[in-house]
Amino acid sequence: MNLDDRIAQELRACIEADMSAAVLPSFGALLGGLQHEAMRRPTARTLTAVLAVLAMTLMAAVFALPGILVTGSQVVHLRPTVPETRPGSYNLGQAPPSTKSLPPYSYPPLPPCGSWNGIVAYLVQLKSGVAEGSFHPAGFTVVPLTPYGPGGASGLVYAVPPTSLPTPASVLLHNPSVQAVGTVNRFPHEAQYLSCYYHLSDRPLAAPYVAAARSAFVHAGYVAGTRAASDLADYLHDDPLLPGALIVQVDYPGAPLPPPPGAPANAKFQGTDAYLCIENSAHEVLATGVIPAALA
Amino acid sequence: MASPTAPDFRVEELYLAHRTHLLSVAAAMCRSREDAEECLQEVFLTALHHERETPGYLRDPAWPWLRKVLVHTVIARHAREQRGRELLHSLLSHVPKPGHEERLDVLNALRQLPLRMRQCAALFYLEDLDTRAIAELMDCSPRTVETQLRNARKHLRHALGEDYPDILQQEVP
CATH class of the missing domain: 1.20.5 (Single alpha-helices involved in coiled-coils or other helix-helix interfaces)
Known part of the structure; x- marks a missing residue:
């Protein structure tokens, strides 16, 4: 291990220990x-x-007034409607006056892996005594997570928000059954697990997580042992509620779907079954669940 | 307290999504965890001000903006502390130095570095940013960042050498 890797590793470990007392x-x-x-x-x-x-x-006295006096048409924008430095905006320059003068089209550079790390779902810890299956917030698609193994985590629900809801976290937080809510982002923060390859082939440290997940899905009866390794894609997300743990999602080919209206008669459509589990850093599976095919 | 509005909910979403990660970066940039917690709160208070003033201001992806505000907040806080220390020096003849008895782990070693060096190292080792990106964030040249990182490496290598003697044999890139 080179010096930079060792420093990064030690620094992350120290900060993790330091953060355990953070308020x-x-x-x-x-x-x-x-x-x-x-x-x-x-x-x-x-x-x-x-x-x-x-x-x-x-x-205004120094600059604007002389301008108005001379030209009679100067407008001073004291505050533009859209600030130029707002995050997420890109300065594309002045639009050309007509399509005739458009420059030759060129493809923009591919954004780096992990550059869009939006929220894909919420992990909800229910209050003790509330059953995972009884939690149904309006509009959300809820996946109850079943405790797995002797030290399994209970009272967890994976909630996928409806696209029309602008403030899903607040809706969940104000639900009386909820104890804590964390956001599940598309990518994990740890660079060693960040990958845009479907089977995480460029991240060897991710392999034990996926292997443990596959084994748990077989053990839980979600997939047959013969299909365990024939998955379509694997994803890792940070567990927002348990520091150091990861949410592992594994997709498998599902049952055929009815073709949408207007599709060619001989076209075949196949669904995707997605299974997810929560694993701690020792690759112990704590809970498992099934995401409905429509959302996978 | 006034009832939360749509901009508040937007910042709440961001707070839930990014607070832990930003706190980790802040912890490496600040001299203590308590400082880091306060910096983080300042960042989100700034976000609230902007979002309330111009709803929709914080568009996705918002975390690069939050990180930039964090870098500036740490610098501003450091300047305030510096002024406070100067005042304290003028009032007291002796200011106790931090104890050296405790074990010098890599985080403590980082926290003893000057502010710019500390920020460069935090962004490089925790955020995996390259020197150009760090230079843009800190409004300086990539060459300055490289120099700061080289010096930071030297100090951190010494701190790590207590636990990993082989590190001391390695050349500082």
């Missing part, structure tokens, strides 16, 4: 902090506002 406030407490911040610095805020108004007046 992250709830979002409600953060909102309270915002109000407190606003109340704490009224004088500073007023002073800043007065200074800003003075500066703007001075600038």
Whole structure:
């Protein structure tokens, strides 16, 4: 192992140990902090506002007024509607005046693996006494996770939000049955597990997780032993509720689907069955579940 | 407290999704975990201000923006601390130095480095960013980042050498 890898490995281990004592406030407490911040610095805020108004007046007098006097049509945009530096936006430059002057088309560079790491689902820890099967938040597709093995994790539900719901986390957080909610992102944060290959072939450290998951799915009766290794794709996600654990999703070919209207008569459509499990860093499976074919 | 609005929910989503990861990066950049926690809160308070002022401001992917704000927050906080320390120096004749008895692990070694070196190392080792990306984030040249990283490596190699003597034999790239 070279020096950089060793430093990175040690640093991550130290931070993980350090983070075990970290105190992250709830979002409600953060909102309270915002109000407190606003109340704490009224004088500073007023002073800043007065200074800003003075500066703007001075600038208008120096630059804008002569412009209006000379041209009679200058418009000063004090605040553009869309800030140029907003995150996620890309400066594509000035649009050409007509399609005739369009430059030759060129493909944009492929974004690096993991550059879109959006939320794909939520992992919900239910309050004790609430059965996984009885939790049905409106609009969500819920996958109850069955505890696996002697030290299995109970009360966990994998919830896929409807696309029409703008604030799924809040809906889940305000559900009386819920104890904690974490977001499941498309990719894991650890570079050693981050892959865009369907079988994670470029990440050897991911292989034991997938092997343990396949074995658990056979043991749980989801797939036959002969099909265990014939999966279509494997995915790893960070477990947001249990530090160090990963959510492993393995897709298998499912039953044939009815063809959609207008499809050629001889066309065949096949569904995908997806199974997921939660594994800790020792590759022990803690819970398993089945994602309905329509969502896989 | 006023009831949460749509911008608040948006920031809540981001807070749930990114707080742990950003806290890890902040912990490497700051001198203590407590500092890191406060920096993280400042980042999300800044996000709240922006989102409330311009709804839709924080578009996906928002984490590069959050990371940039974190880098700037750590710098601003460091400047504030520096001023506080100078004031303390003028008031007290003796300021106790941090104890050297404790074991010097790699995180403690990192936290003793100067701020820019610390930030470069944190972004390089924890965020897997290359020197160009770090330079863009920190508003400096890639050459500066390389120099900072080389110096950071030297210090961290020494700290690691206690547990891994073979490391001391390796050349610093």
